[in-house]
Amino acid sequence: MDGRAVHYLHVKGVDRGSPPIVLTHGWPGSFVEMYKIIPMLTDPANNGLPGHRSFDVIVPSLPGFGFSQAPAGPGTNSRVVATLWHRLMTELGYSSYFAQGGDIGSGVSTWLARLYPQAVRALHLNFISGSFQPPLTETDRPLSAAETEWLAARGRWAEREGGYSHVQATKPQTLAYALTDSPVGLAGWLLEKFFAWSDGSDELTQRFDLDELLTNVSVYWFSGNVASTLRMYEENSRQPLRFDSGERIIPPLSYARFPKEIVNPPREWVERVFNVARWTEMPVGGHFAALEQPRALAIDIHEAFSSL
Secondary structure (H helix, E strand, C coil): CCCCCCCEEEECCCCCCCCEEEEECCCCCCHHHHCCHHHHHHCHHHCCCCCCCCCEEEEECCCCCCCCCCCCCCCCCHHHHHHHHHHHHHHCCCCCEEEEECCHHHHHHHHHHHHCCCCEEEEEECCCCCCCECCCCCCCCCCCHHHHHHHHHHHHHHHHHCHHHHHHHHCHHHHHHHHHHCHHHHHHHHHHHHHHCCCCCCCHHHCCCHHHHHHHHHHHHHHCCHHHHHHHHHHHHHCCCECCCCCCCCCEEEEEECCCCCCCCCHHHHCCCCEEEEEEECCCCCCCHHHHCHHHHHHHHHHHHCCC
């Protein structure tokens, strides 16, 4: 595909003519994040969700993540990934599809809807991309009190917790040497985020099974692609998800707002660009929703797309 080997899972839904949905992971996750939610989408009746129609589910690994080929040079950002995903869906025979994502997958899904509105039937996100920047010119609506408060909170979070992102966006190769050399260092760098960004209290295994976490770490270790996973932050920093005044995302958005998400913008911030059709305040859960709260996320996806 475009000279790049992309690893993906393609699981057919049990219903005849199941609509397709492409699920995109982020960092420090992988396709492993999706293993719980896939059967709830492809065969809901036999996986605790009767009354819902099935989906054909496609889970690609981001370039350089998992077993997808690492980019040979610069330039592979979320926008480029979106073009690859659209080509993948076309080659699989899908002229239209749903898109869902969190973390980097949120940015990729948003780029899909931005670039291919005729193909993306609707969006479902459980994270708003950190590079998302709506227009804030003199002709646009002034910031609300909630937006002002949130921007300040986002700045405080970035100062306190954003060191990983700054390093990966500015010096990814330096960090990559250390993480490629030490499996303990790699595990520490990845697992700290699962601990800090989940809805658990003081135990990593309160929300996650240790084996599933180590499986995810192993994918990073044995693929040997650590450098390319970090470099995605640098690539995305060069082309952030910014919008001009009056520009809109056409496909409708359903947003699952988990309370322990790392940055949770208010609805009016998102509505500056997105056509928000559904906004769900989830009772529990954090950044890794598909792994931490798979049933709740699957239900919200089903309910968001059922009318479409």
